Amino acid sequence: MKLRAHVILVGWLASLVLGLAACGGEKTTPSVCEGAAAVPVACTQICTPGYPNSCPAGFHCEEQKDGRGKCDANCSANDKRCGDDATCSAEGRCQKESIVFRILDFPGTKWIFLILALVMPLASILTWMERRQSAMMQDRLGPNRANIGPIKLKGILHFVADAVKMIFKEDFIPANVHKGLYALAPILAIAPVFIAFAIIPFGPTIYPHAVTQTLDPTLLAMQPNADMFREAIRLQMFQVDFGLIFYFAVLTLANYGGTIAGWASYNKWALLGGLRSSSQMMSYEVAMGLSLMGAFLVIGSLEPGFIVMHGASASMSASNPLNWLWLWQPLGLVLFFTAAIAETKRAPFDIPEGEPEIIGYFVEYSGLRWGLFFLAEFIEIVFVAAVVATVFLGGWQVPFLDADGFRIGGYVDEVTKVSVGGWYTPLPHGLVVALQFGAFGAKVLLLCWFQLMIRWTLPRFRADQLMNLGWKLLLPLALANVMVTALIKLFFM
Amino acid sequence: MSSSHDHADDSEHEGPLVLAVSDRHPRVRTIQVVRPEAQDTTYLAATAKGFGITLKHFAKNLFLPLKKLSGRANAGAPVEERFRNDIETVQYPEEKVTYPERFRGLHRLTLRDDGSTRCVACMCCPTVCPAHCITIIPEESGDTSIEKRPAIFEIDELRCVVCGLCVEACPCDAIRMDTGEHAKPVEDRARAIETRETMLARGVRSIATQGGEGPNWRATAPDTKTDVNR
Numbered sequence: 066m067k068l069r070a071h072v073i074l075v076g077w078l079a080s081l082v083l084g085l086a087a088c089g090g091e092k093t094t095p096s097v098c099e100g101a102a103a104v105p106v107a108c109t110q111i112c113t114p115g116y117p118n119s120c121p122a123g124f125h126c127e128e129q130k131d132g133r134g135k136c137d138a139n140c141s142a143n144d145k146r147c148g149d150d151a152t153c154s155a156e157g158r159c160q161k162e163s164i165v166f167r168i169l170d171f172p173g174t175k176w177i178f179l180i181l182a183l184v185m186p187l188a189s190i191l192t193w194m195e196r197r198q199s200a201m202m203q204d205r206l207g208p209n210r211a212n213i214g215p216i217k218l219k220g221i222l223h224f225v226a227d228a229v230k231m232i233f234k235e236d237f238i239p240a241n242v243h244k245g246l247y248a249l250a251p252i253l254a255i256a257p258v259f260i261a262f263a264i265i266p267f268g269p270t271i272y273p274h275a276v277t278q279t280l281d282p283t284l285l286a287m288q289p290n291a292d293m294f295r296e297a298i299r300l301q302m303f304q305v306d307f308g309l310i311f312y313f314a315v316l317t318l319a320n321y322g323g324t325i326a327g328w329a330s331y332n333k334w335a336l337l338g339g340l341r342s343s344s345q346m347m348s349y350e351v352a353m354g355l356s357l358m359g360a361f362l363v364i365g366s367l368e369p370g371f372i373v374m375h376g377a378s379a380s381m382s383a384s385n386p387l388n389w390l391w392l393w394q395p396l397g398l399v400l401f402f403t404a405a406i407a408e409t410k411r412a413p414f415d416i417p418e419g420e421p422e423i424i425g426y427f428v429e430y431s432g433l434r435w436g437l438f439f440l441a442e443f444i445e446i447v448f449v450a451a452v453v454a455t456v457f458l459g460g461w462q463v464p465f466l467d468a469d470g471f472r473i474g475g476y477v478d479e480v481t482k483v484s485v486g487g488w489y490t491p492l493p494h495g496l497v498v499a500l501q502f503g504a505f506g507a508k509v510l511l512l513c514w515f516q517l518m519i520r521w522t523l524p525r526f527r528a529d530q531l532m533n534l535g536w537k538l539l540l541p542l543a544l545a546n547v548m549v550t551a552l553i554k555l556f557f558m
Numbered sequence: 559m560s561s562s563h564d565h566a567d568d569s570e571h572e573g574p575l576v577l578a579v580s581d582r583h584p585r586v587r588t589i590q591v592v593r594p595e596a597q598d599t600t601y602l603a604a605t606a607k608g609f610g611i612t613l614k615h616f617a618k619n620l621f622l623p624l625k626k627l628s629g630r631a632n633a634g635a636p637v638e639e640r641f642r643n644d645i646e647t648v649q650y651p652e653e654k655v656t657y658p659e660r661f662r663g664l665h666r667l668t669l670r671d672d673g674s675t676r677c678v679a680c681m682c683c684p685t686v687c688p689a690h691c692i693t694i695i696p697e698e699s700g701d702t703s704i705e706k707r708p709a710i711f712e713i714d715e716l717r718c719v720v721c722g723l724c725v726e727a728c729p730c731d732a733i734r735m736d737t738g739e740h741a742k743p744v745e746d747r748a749r750a751i752e753t754r755e756t757m758l759a760r761g762v763r764s765i766a767t768q769g770g771e772g773p774n775w776r777a778t779a780p781d782t783k784t785d786v787n788r
């Protein structure tokens with residue numbers, strides 16, 4: 066009985082997938098070259114099969130029986146030959162739109178993928194990594210015991226144990242709290258971080274019809290509408306020119322989470338913690354925004370996807386590590402990273418929390434509500450790592466990996482802006498995408514590790530030291546950085 | 559006020575500059591405090607130095623084999639001391655530290671040569687016990703030179719404060735705490751009570767025999783400890 070149920074389930078899933086896949090694809094209609102009263106001139110042209118730009122616009126190369134190619138089209142933009150269920154593509158084929166593509170290209174799908182495949186695993190592992198790593202730095206072992214049967218994984222499963230513990234703890238609400246705000250605060254702390262991930266480009270644009278082939282970037286630059294590049298999925302949810310401003314705007318909201326938690330708790334210490342959180346935000350937020358202005362001046366855009374795809378200089382491939390902003394904005398990198406660590410509210414800037422003694426705004430929280438604050442903090446670490454990787458370390462770019470494969474020592478074509486020549490190894494598009502997504506994950510993980518190192522190396526700043534640092538050091542330096550960058554840009558570039 | 563002697567003394571030791579010395583207590587002084595301003599403002603050099611230290615520890619502890627735990631991790635070829643890491647953690651159930659000779663562990667009742675208990679139920683130990691955790695009900699021993707022996711001898715290990723006074727008080731060397739064992743974790747309170755039988759089972763013969771020295775119990779004790787650090 067059980068086996069039969071499994072077979073039915075698998076069969077049902079398989080037919081669902083096949084059915085969905087069948088929705089997309091080509092629809093066969095007769096050629097416009099046959100039986101027409103006035104045969105278009107292009108129908109008589111000879112072309113090379115498999116090389117799409119050898120035919121005029123609106124036509125594609127159809128392979129003949131003798132192996133040679135002849136330009137052909139099944140439809141044109143202004144006739145109704147494809148019917149209602151399909152549209153005419155730029156190469157004169159009737160193309161049905163695939164539901165699978167619609168689903169995959171939906172921002173929500175990308176968001177779920179990013180959160181489930183990268184952010185949540187990383188954030189949960191960070192809760193273990195932080196304890197293990199701090200232990201290693203202090204000549205201890207750290208948690209290495211949690212296990213499911215014989216599976217131990219050096220204690221990684223501690224995050225499962227923690228989650229289970231927090232879920233099953235009593236959801237205690239102290240007397241006299243403001244119930245609505247008390248419940249809202251943890252959500253306000255965690256939701257903006259999830260939203261801010263919308264601007265992060267976590268991979269290149271995928272061209273599903275070309276995954277097995279080596280991509281031709283020149284063709285892509287010249288004919289972006291070619292059938293091969295149809296249904297492109299850009300691995301970024303929210304592509305807007307004000308991307309980084311959006312990040313500042315949204316992530317600042319997370320601070321309200323802390324402040325409101327302090328206010329709603331009906332506890333003087335919590336309130337003071339919340340106030341410390343706001344005052345700290347004041348002192349780093351300005352410097353943080355200004356430190357990215359230099360990057361904006363160099364690149365000319367605040368869109369993270371644009372920054373990753375273009376790099377600082379147009380005369381180098383964007384995959385060249387020397388073209389990433391760490392070299393062009395070293396001061397900006399240091400300033401931004403410092404301010405961003407302050408944003409995560411962790412040591413050396415954990416004044417709002419003061420975990421070891423003064424606690425802070427979530428002193429009245431317990432169980433999963435407290436867990437949300439905690440998780441928000443770890444997701445912020447991942448987010449800061451993702452932003453620094455994207456803006457300063459080339460995002461998803463693998464060193465020397467262009468869209469068509471590894472290339473060292475090439476040059477950038479002036480017209481197409483595509484790097485060509487040099488020592489070159491072709492790679493299929495699918496593999497390139499996988500490598501680049503992996504590279505993004507690796508960079509983010511490395512930066513998370515670096516943040517943990519900082520957190521366990523430095524003691525906490527005093528409040529006045531933080532103000533001094535923010536207003537008297539970071540801010541003037543950020544201003545100077547903007548000035549110097551602008552002057553260099555004006556006179557030398 | 560400040561004497562020239564104090565000034566000379568301080569400059570010799572390159573201490574802080576003394577501005578004034580109290581009349582009544584020469585050791586109470588006003589000194590000039592100099593803070594290293596250059597380091598305070600940027601924190602970068604200090605951060606980099608500290609980062610180097612923590613990174614060194616992290617890398618060493620991550621990549622080198624454990625110093626302790628001879629069980630699993632270091633099985634096989636022995637690793638030289640300088641290629642071991644610095645981790646000091648004792649992984650408790652697998653490895654245990656050596657307790658000092660006079661560590662006060664679980665009680666035991668020592669035995670006579672014939673295997674009976676040395677305790678004569680004199681009631682010294684329940685009297686001296688500050689936690690009142692020893693319960694003894696005596697009975698006739700049948701031997702007129704001994705007179706009494708304990709019919710019931712119970713120690714509630716949950717109440718015991720491990721002070722060792724019972725051992726001090728015993729005139730017969732009948733009760734000892736030199737087993738080197740902890741009180742074991744139990745799931746209900748009744749099982750934390752040591753009875754005459756369990757303590758006798760843990761007991762071996764006393765060093766003292768009737769009328770003289772006896773064999774060293776440590777030499778004859780069954781090896782109940784798994785002590786990897788020995």
Ligand code: SF4
Pocket residue numbers: 683686687688689690691692713717718719720721722723724725
């Ligand atoms: S060690 Fe102290 S508390 Fe424990 S039984 Fe002996 S006298 Fe009582």
Ligand code: SF4
Pocket residue numbers: 676677678679680681682683684694724727728729730731732733
């Ligand atoms: S153990 Fe020693 S002190 Fe306690 S009753 Fe027996 S003989 Fe007396």
